[in-house]
Amino acid sequence: MTVLESGGLEIDLLTIVLLIVAGFVAGWIDAVVGGGGLVQLPALLLVPGISPVQALATNKLASIMGTSVSATTYYRRVGPDMRTAMPMAAFALVGAIGGAALASRIPEELFTPIILVVLVAVAVYTIAKPQLGRTSDLRWEGNGHRWIAAGLGLVIGFYDGLLGPGTGTFLVISLVSVLGYAFLPASALAKIVNFATNLGALIFFIPYGAVLWALGLVVGVANLCGGYVGARMAVARGSGFVRVVFVVVVGALICTLGYDVVAG
Template structure:
């Protein structure tokens, strides 16, 4: 495709910044970056491939910020990140085989359920609670499964990782947020490698948006660490609902097509 105008690249940079800020706190940055690229005239497949490139900057930036503040030990999380990356690879490779319409139909309802869970459960804070699943079982089942979803489809991955860490691993909200970022980075890298192989990555757009993502994630992670559950919980609820609404607003959504809306 032809080079984008300078003002369009600037708007995509700003979209990347906002997405990085939100994603570093509550996930859901893709609901900003993907529509922004589509509106800029980038074809859908190139949008997905380029989105993984720019998302690497946001998840990587947030990971470094949380690690520097002592919220996560990266060395201990590397096995999880590797399995998340493997899931991302498999998901991206099988994206044309997996019934995507099923995921698109179910996702808005899953996101609303996540919003309700975090919004109505009063005892979710920054303090760790009872673990419901062993570290090993969590690592070999939940992590690659969510990574696989990120490779196949993507939106809401951060919210799913958050829910898993809080409800199954017993993490407090801030700790869950910090640990989510490296796993999201892993799944992004796995899927990104596949999209490179298919030649559907627009490097200039991805790097411009990635610069915005990096800066936005640095700002967002600082806000999260300063305010903890007070800002993470409301933003997670709002982001999950907004992403569900955004998905259902698409006239091509399978459920709307089926219902004739």
């Protein structure tokens, strides 16, 4: 039985329920450590008749609702350094617009093996250094610190606009390993930047006509609720909790992308 029509697609009740659950889980994961696209984007691709670009664009609409509330929660409770967050977010937004412009032109199979290798290296590095990200030990100072953050934002923002899944994870590990943040403040900064990358992608996708608004708003409300719960849990439990979730999410990303490479 059709319960929702969006962009000419008819979506039944069971699919809507599955998408709401996926949206909530994705919002929770994104708020804690990033990588919610691992859950939400594949779920959207299950909608009969949806194109990959429509799924990617609708995923951005739902995700920006979750990142907005989790970024606000982190800002109020953790107080991330906005002098680092703002230039990083600005460059990430520009990168995301560029990545989204190429999203319908470059086949994903060119990138999946490379991303898989990077994630394996990230997992090994994180597990091999149990003290990594427990406390902040910032590298560089002043403008040098901010320019490196901006460069990281540009590269990861481009990836988010192009593909998306795992963006928050890459943001967190870059902030921890390159700039020296603990996992909790890294997650706080990552949410602000991730909001900007989602916005940048939508700046391209909305005029392109790829966003399925009704579907995106339904999934987005679930994502928003998950983001609120996840951010509060991360703040309450600290960097140790975030690190454990980070390792689990990276492991899940490796398994998913590894299956794609083997099956593909």
